[in-house]
Amino acid sequence: GAGVSQSPRYKVAKRGQDVALRCDPISGHVSLFWYQQALGQGPEFLTYFQNEAQLDKSGLPSDRFFAERPEGSVSTLKIQRTQQEDSAVYLCASSLGAGGLRYEQYFGPGTRLTVT
Amino acid sequence: DAKTTQPPSMDCAEGRAANLPCNHSTISGNEYVYWYRQIHSQGPQYIIHGLKNNETNEMASLIITEDRKSSTLILPHATLRDTAVYYCIPRRGSARQLTFGSGTQLTVLP
Numbered sequence: 001g002a003g004v005s006q007s008p009r010y011k012v013a014k015r016g017q018d019v020a021l022r023c024d025p026i027s028g029h030v031s032l033f034w035y036q037q038a039l040g041q042g043p044e045f046l047t048y049f050q051n052e053a054q055l056d057k058s059g060l061p062s063d064r065f066f067a068e069r070p071e072g073s074v075s076t077l078k079i080q081r082t083q084q085e086d087s088a089v090y091l092c093a094s095s096l097g098a099g100g101l102r103y104e105q106y107f108g109p110g111t112r113l114t115v116t
Numbered sequence: 117d118a119k120t121t122q123p124p125s126m127d128c129a130e131g132r133a134a135n136l137p138c139n140h141s142t143i144s145g146n147e148y149v150y151w152y153r154q155i156h157s158q159g160p161q162y163i164i165h166g167l168k169n170n171e172t173n174e175m176a177s178l179i180i181t182e183d184r185k186s187s188t189l190i191l192p193h194a195t196l197r198d199t200a201v202y203y204c205i206p207r208r209g210s211a212r213q214l215t216f217g218s219g220t221q222l223t224v225l226p
Contacts, residue, residue, distance in 0.1 A: 004159070033213055042203060042216030043160065056212065091159050105214060107159025 002026070004108035006092050012114045013082045021077045021111045025094030032075050033105060034067055035091040043091050049075060050098050082115045089113075118143040118206040125221040128198075134191040136220050138204030141185040149180060150207050150214070151189050153200040160203065160216075163189065194224045 005024045013019050025032050031050055035043035036059075046065070048056040051072040060067070064083075069075040079086055089110040095103040121139040128134040140149065150165040164171055164178045166187075171178045177190040191198055203219040 031212065035213075042201075042218055043214075045213040045215070048212050059213075093159070104162040104165075105160075107161065109157070109159055 004092055004094055004106050006090075006108040006111050008111060009109065010112050010114075012116060015082060015084060015115055017082055018078065018080045019082055019113065021079075021090050021113070023075045023077070023092030023094075023108060025073065025075070025092070026096075026106055027073075029094035029096050029106075030098050031095040031103065031105075032069055033093040033095075034075070034077050035093065036061075037089040037091055037110070039088070046077070046090075079113075082113075084115050087113055087115045118147055120204050120206065120217045122202075122204055122217065122220045124218065125223070127223050127225055128191075128194045130196060130224050130226050131193055134194040134198065134222055134224070136189040136191075136202050136204075136222060137186065138188070139186045140204065140206050143184055143206050144208075147206040147208050149178065149184075149187050150205040151176070151178065152203045152205060152214070152216075153198075154203070154219070155197075155200040160214075163202075165207075194222075196224050196226065198222065199224045 007022045034046040037043040045059040047067045049069040064080045066078045089112050091110045093105040093107045095105045097103040118140045148167050151163040152160040154160045166178045180187045201219040203216050
């Protein structure tokens with residue numbers, strides 16, 4: 001079946017521009033996660049949704065970062081007034097249940113954002 | 117969550133077993149050990165997890181020491197497609213997100 005898809009795969013933005021990154025999770029998956037991965041490092045948690053509810057946004061680095069999942073399926077991560085330090089790969093993951101050990105996370109291929 | 121120590125890189129000959137160690141000496145009793153891998157330009161992929169018993173699936177085996185302070189992921193017959201960064205991740209039962217470290221870059225050599 002289809003896995004997690006993300007678009008665009010690559011995005012170049014000039015400093016100060018707004019960007020929107022899309023995630024299509026596996027159909028029926030309740031949980032959705034966003035991670036940020038800087039070059040040469042492991043992914044770092046940004047935010048978590050259970051259906052349409054954003055239950056944890058403790059990892060969002062600033063108020064320029066905003067995520068939504070209005071209908072409990074597709075999610076968008078928006079970054080306003082991009083800065084060079086926002087350059088990273090943004091990964092989306094989904095899992096079947098509402099968190100916990102029983103449900104592994106399935107990751108998309110990521111969106112590589114480069115801010116110039 | 118417990119801190120982990122993994123070697124930054126390892127090589128393995130194709131067809132041989134790859135043994136990837138992970139130290140998690142501060143792991144608590146309710147933390148499982150998860151392993152994910154990330155092939156270049158792809159998202160991480162779940163491999164296996166365990167609490168205190170050894171586990172095996174179609175991808176790998178996981179050996180956890182009796183004191184649970186360390187574990188070893190074993191790929192029994194490594195192929196070139198197993199070249200990836202391997203992450204060892206202690207995880208509480210109540211935790212939702214994964215906390216990745218730096219991982220081990222495994223390179224399988226022909």
